[in-house]
Every structure is written in structure tokens, then in C-alpha cells.
Amino acid sequence: MALQVIPKDQMIEQKGRKFEPGPWSTLDQARINTFADCTEDHQFIHIDQEKAAQTPFGGTIAHGFLTLSMLVKLCEDSIVMPENLMMGINYGFNKVRFLAPVRAGKRVRAHVEILDVDRKDDNRFLVTQGITVEIEGEETPALVAEWLSMVVAA
Numbered sequence: 001m002a003l004q005v006i007p008k009d010q011m012i013e014q015k016g017r018k019f020e021p022g023p024w025s026t027l028d029q030a031r032i033n034t035f036a037d038c039t040e041d042h043q044f045i046h047i048d049q050e051k052a053a054q055t056p057f058g059g060t061i062a063h064g065f066l067t068l069s070m071l072v073k074l075c076e077d078s079i080v081m082p083e084n085l086m087m088g089i090n091y092g093f094n095k096v097r098f099l100a101p102v103r104a105g106k107r108v109r110a111h112v113e114i115l116d117v118d119r120k121d122d123n124r125f126l127v128t129q130g131i132t133v134e135i136e137g138e139e140t141p142a143l144v145a146e147w148l149s150m151v152v153a154a
Contacts, residue, residue: 008082017114019078024107027062035066061101074110084154091148100140107136123153
């Protein structure tokens with residue numbers, strides 16, 4: 001599913017809407033290393049494959065914040081916006097929990113549900129999305145979050 005544009009008067013009706021899971025995305029070692037460089041978080045569990053292999057994880061794992069930062073990409077097929085969108089703003093998170101590590105090379109995808117749409121005024125909507133990031137072949141998700149976005153129509 002691609003981006004869906006709807007009349008702004010239908011935004012409130014989106015509450016409770018569940019989307020099909022998005023496409024898989026690989027968190028490979030190159031991406032993990034790039035994220036480590038960007039954030040200056042070079043903890044061995046993320047970048048030293050030999051040393052990380054000696055841990056209970058059996059190898060390197062993605063930073064939890066890397067997985068979190070991938071939400072924009074992972075959720076891009078689960079976006080509903082009002083006509084004449086002026087802007088969408090990341091507003092924060094009510095909750096973020098990192099439940100399982102993502103081992104280097106594993107694929108993840110997002111499951112999205114619109115938990116709430118709060119109309120702030122004629123043109124602004126605070127949208128709360130429930131996100132679960134699934135790790136391919138694993139029972140426990142990488143993370144669960146309640147992600148807030150402020151959507152502003154012209």
C-alpha cells in the first residue's frame with residue numbers, strides 16, 4: 001500500500017485502522033557501522049564481530065536506536081494524510097520498548113495501527129500510531145512503540 005491522501009474530515013475515522021506489515025528491511029553490518037559512526041556509539045557489541053561472537057548474542061547486534069530510527073522507512077507504506085498537507089512533524093513517543101536485539105544481517109518490518117487521532121483545531125491532527133517491529137523468523141519483536149505525529153493541513 002502506498003501513501004493515502006484523504007479529506008481532512010475523515011482523519012478522525014482512521015482511529016483503529018490496522019495496516020498490512022510493511023516490506024522487509026535488512027539491518028546489515030555496514031548499516032550498523034554507519035550508525036555507530038553517526039552517533040559515536042562504538043560499543044563492541046555493535047561493531048566488533050569477533051568479540052561480539054563471544055556474547056550470548058553470538059555476534060553483533062543493531063543499536064536499539066538504529067531500529068527506532070528506521071521507523072520512518074519501515075512505516076512509509078502505512079501513512080494516511082489529509083488533503084493539502086502542509087507538513088508532518090515528529091512529535092515524540094509515548095512509549096518505546098526494545099524487546100529483542102536485532103542481530104546483524106536480520107530483516108525487520110513494521111506492523112502499524114492508528115491508535116488515536118486527536119483533532120487539535122481545524123487543520124492540525126495529533127496522530128498516535130502503535131508500532132511493532134518484527135524480526136524475521138523470531139517470536140519476540142525488536143521493539144514496540146507509540147509514535148506521535150502532528151499533521152498539519154493547509
